[in-house]
Amino acid sequence: MTAIAYPDPPAGKPLWLVTLADLALLLVGFFVLLQANQGIDRSALARGLREGFGVVTPDPAPLPVAADGVFDFAPGSAALPRSTAAIAQWASDAARDPRVMLTVTGFVDGTPADIDPATGSAALLAADRARAVAAALAVTTKARIAITTSQTPGRRAALVTLAFAGERKDRP
Structure with missing residues (x-):
């Protein structure tokens, strides 16, 4: 069959214009979906959309606020070099707030x-x-x-960091 045997395309709008209009309608529909769900938890909706597209994101990291309790260890040892009573009291006082999380980072040099x-x-x-x-x-x-762990030149220690983790329903 030759090129002359094909029928002429029908007169009308260009194909790219139809595709652009479809895209615009999908976008408007998406915004209507977001606005129509005023009573729904938006973070749950966003999480559901991310999971629907196969994107898995971890919870945001807690925001560090303060640090204390640097313990200097002997080379090759994990034995505590001093009493932990002071740092335990500090951590206990800070942890009364249920939004607080402690991170203990072990270092090797x-x-x-x-x-x-x-x-x-x-x-x-x-x-x-x-x-x-x-x-x-x-x-x-x-x-x-x-x-957590870290390798930092010249540092054989453990550091306790106090962080604000926020309010979460799944956390006791």
Whole structure:
């Protein structure tokens, strides 16, 4: 079949204009959907739309407010170098507010001497340091405690950070 045998396209609007109008109508419909749901929790609607498109976003990180309790550890050790009574009292007082979360960060300095003696892992030693402080805090504090690790040159420590995590319905 030759090109001459094809029929002429019908006269009318260009195809791109129809597509643009469809897109504009979809956008208007989306805004109507958002405005029509005044009684619905908007964060739940946004979360549902994100999940519908396959986007999974974690909850926002707590906002750090204060830090205390820097414990300086010996190289290769996760044994607490001093008493945790003062930091435990500070954390207990701060954790009375249910919106508060504590983060304990364990640090290693990155040198060959600052590793876990049993496994040779610096990350495991940092986690052990953070867990030792968190365990001491958990005895006196009913706060939410998160544990993180870090490798920072020249720092063999554990740091307790107080953060405002906000009000959440799923948090006890």
